[in-house]
Amino acid sequence: MDIVVLVKQVPNTTDVKLDKNTGNLIREGLESIMNPDDRNALEFALQIKAEYGGTITMVSMGPPQAVDVLSEAMGMGADKGLLLSDMAFAGADTWATSYTLGKAIEKIERFDLIICGRQAIDGDTAQIGPQVADFLDIPQITYVTDIETVSNKEVIVKRRLEDGHERVASQLPALLTILGGANNPRYPNIGGLLAACEENAPLAAWNAADIGVMVNDVGLAGSLTHVIKTYVPKFKRQGETLEGTTAEVVRQLIQHLGKSEGASACKAVAATCRLMADTKQEGI
Ligand SMILES: Cc1cc2nc3c(=O)[nH]c(=O)nc-3n(C[C@H](O)[C@H](O)[C@H](O)COP(=O)(O)OP(=O)(O)OC[C@H]3O[C@@H](n4cnc5c(N)ncnc54)[C@H](O)[C@@H]3O)c2cc1C
16 A cells, blocks of 8 residues: 655644735744644544555655654654755645645655645645645545555545545545644654665655746745735724613614625625514514
8 A cells, every 4th residue: 555645844823824925924933843734634644654664755845844744644654755956846725735746746656545634734725635636636535534445446534524425435545634633643763764864764855846846836936926915914893782662672673784884795784673663563
């Protein structure tokens, strides 16, 4: 069973600050860690490898220091690490990130399963897994909480729904996105960490040319979305108590609803209330 695990290096905080001018995340001065959901993804990959054999290749797109998460993953038991790093990849939106990861996985060729976290704690979009699966034209199962069985041809998993779980089977190759907390990721062992730091460690770095992409198709240049403005929405809750008889309160409410900007739903409610108030007067 050959497994590719996608892993992202993220700042060790969920309180992400944004650069007001560029709209990009401010990462300077923050400790970097392996994205938490990715630890769960790797843990499942390690369990599958223990039962069925095979190899685990970690893939990360990021700056040179993202090699740290690959080393950590190898300390946990992954076999190989592949860092996709190139100035041309900088500023990538989720589409350009998925395209770059997809092109690298295409070059790896042999894989039965791709496992990634559901969501990164900095970008927070949860788009990468589904987009990579779409790019590679393979089935995807999201929100996975348990991997029940894997055979040469099929994987059966449990995935979370809003109000329960469902069991889903997919042919292989397939991509799974794993929910945080789905398992208890193991700690890296010292021997594995030391081996990952040795010169002959199976760590490779690929740039744009290595994966055969044009620089205009990746990074900021290849991004389909561009940040126009970033801001923290302000929620103003100004409660107001309407006084008077029921009919007076309803009339005041109608006036308020009628004033709300362009809200056709509000106007419909206002019209209904008006009708009720006119017909029932005090009785609403
Ligand atoms: C216009 C624009 C510019 C941006 N510029 C930058 C920038 O300069 N630098 C920057 O770091 N980010 C930048 N971003 C954010 C970047 O696009 C996202 O962080 C990235 O695409 C991943 O999305 P996400 O964090 O929401 O991941 P999610 O979709 O939430 O992640 C889900 C899973 O996908 C996998 N995954 C996600 N990202 C990677 C990765 N890089 N490598 C391997 N696996 C991964 C992990 O398994 C993760 O758990 C930019 C975004 C936009 C819109």
